[in-house]
Amino acid sequence: MKGIYILINQILFVFMLSNFFMVHSLQLEPLAKLWNIDDEQIPEYLNIEKNLSTIDGILKSYLDNDNFGGTYINVIQRKVFINTLNETAAEQIKNRPEIRPYVNSLNFSIASNSTAKLNSGIKDILNLAKRYNPADCLGYTDAKVNNIVIATCVEDRNNTRNAAFLNATKIYYPIYIYYICIPEKNNNTISQNNMKFESRNGIVDYILAGDGLNIYERTTRNSTKCSVGFWAKNRLNPNFNFIATAGHCFRQNAFYYLLPWNSTNENFKYYVGEMIIYYQSPIDFGLISISSNSNVTPVANIRNTDSKKYAQLQIKDNIVVSSNGAHLCISGLRSHVKCGYVKALSGFASTVDEKEFIENLFVVSMYIIEGDSGGPIFSYNQDLIYASLNGILLGSFDYDINGDINNAIIQVQPIDFILNNTAIKVVTVT
Numbered sequence: 001m002k003g004i005y006i007l008i009n010q011i012l013f014v015f016m017l018s019n020f021f022m023v024h025s026l027q028l029e030p031l032a033k034l035w036n037i038d039d040e041q042i043p044e045y046l047n048i049e050k051n052l053s054t055i056d057g058i059l060k061s062y063l064d065n066d067n068f069g070g071t072y073i074n075v076i077q078r079k080v081f082i083n084t085l086n087e088t089a090a091e092q093i094k095n096r097p098e099i100r101p102y103v104n105s106l107n108f109s110i111a112s113n114s115t116a117k118l119n120s121g122i123k124d125i126l127n128l129a130k131r132y133n134p135a136d137c138l139g140y141t142d143a144k145v146n147n148i149v150i151a152t153c154v155e156d157r158n159n160t161r162n163a164a165f166l167n168a169t170k171i172y173y174p175i176y177i178y179y180i181c182i183p184e185k186n187n188n189t190i191s192q193n194n195m196k197f198e199s200r201n202g203i204v205d206y207i208l209a210g211d212g213l214n215i216y217e218r219t220t221r222n223s224t225k226c227s228v229g230f231w232a233k234n235r236l237n238p239n240f241n242f243i244a245t246a247g248h249c250f251r252q253n254a255f256y257y258l259l260p261w262n263s264t265n266e267n268f269k270y271y272v273g274e275m276i277i278y279y280q281s282p283i284d285f286g287l288i289s290i291s292s293n294s295n296v297t298p299v300a301n302i303r304n305t306d307s308k309k310y311a312q313l314q315i316k317d318n319i320v321v322s323s324n325g326a327h328l329c330i331s332g333l334r335s336h337v338k339c340g341y342v343k344a345l346s347g348f349a350s351t352v353d354e355k356e357f358i359e360n361l362f363v364v365s366m367y368i369i370e371g372d373s374g375g376p377i378f379s380y381n382q383d384l385i386y387a388s389l390n391g392i393l394l395g396s397f398d399y400d401i402n403g404d405i406n407n408a409i410i411q412v413q414p415i416d417f418i419l420n421n422t423a424i425k426v427v428t429v430t
Ligand SMILES: *[C@@H]1O[C@H](CO)[C@@H](O)[C@H](O)[C@H]1NC(C)=O
Pocket: 044, 047, 048, 051
């Protein structure tokens, strides 16, 4: 009897398990998780997003800076939200022949801060930042909350420079978010030593955007981790091949090795080369020259090997998103592929050396892990095997002072800014 009971229990368990997997097997793709939809609905939602971005773009040319305070799209609600200070002005816009066809996709919500006020506020705050030089500081305008946000580390809050800066910015009544930075840095260095090495079916010598980099300093014998941003070539001489990543991944006297996902920290099998050019401000960007001794071959694809269907995403172009609320995803050594929403299309941040500010960045809601730095930030195309490169990952703020991960944000260096300031081009599949 007992035997049968166990058997029935096992059958029930297997049944429940298969049910469990059934529900989740529909939501394997990172975008499906972001939007909380089934995998098969992704193309439909990408289409909605594309339409909303188009409408947002058309609309923006009619919004003045005094009567409106920014826009953002929401794919789930299928709406473009417009922060509105003057309802008469909103009515006039709704009645324009260019806008009337989209009026059901628009939500003019009452707000209190105009774009003019927010723009001048963030400009003043950047000037204050330049004067007081606070450490680990990020400033941006969050369209959804219609206010300026200042993100800093709680550990820096009372240092002289930060305290003076924070006090001086009070007159603008921004939103302050304090993050736990030091413990986070410690528990960021998750050891993945006991993880299984990922067999890549004999393609282990290819290097893709999102792969890991093991950075080995010859003199100190220390090693650090970053992620591959993308494959780049010199615009004038396409024989020069580079792996692009963040500038703060530079180490003195260091060799750069490919570190495949899920491999151990000590992996020196695949030599890439040395970082020959790097900047930390006004851009945070570095180029590893692929050495003639290298045993890796670059590919213009983004690694997405946790997905069975789209194991590699082909980089089709480099176009940056233009709407708040649009999706952006990362591929990186620690996080693999995950997605979030654009919170701001501009902002400023302290640099690693704290001497200057990076004045051209995106802010995206996402939780990443140290080691993802330099990884590609991309958007999926309608056809999910293609992606558009939007930029590379610079840094992040993770747990806030309340231990809440929902305020996690990343800073993204936009690709157009990188290209404008360097002599490289992105290698794409087309
Ligand atoms: C997107 O816009 C096109 C053209 O305006 C329209 O035909 C299509 O139905 C829209 N798709 C969605 C998902 O809204």
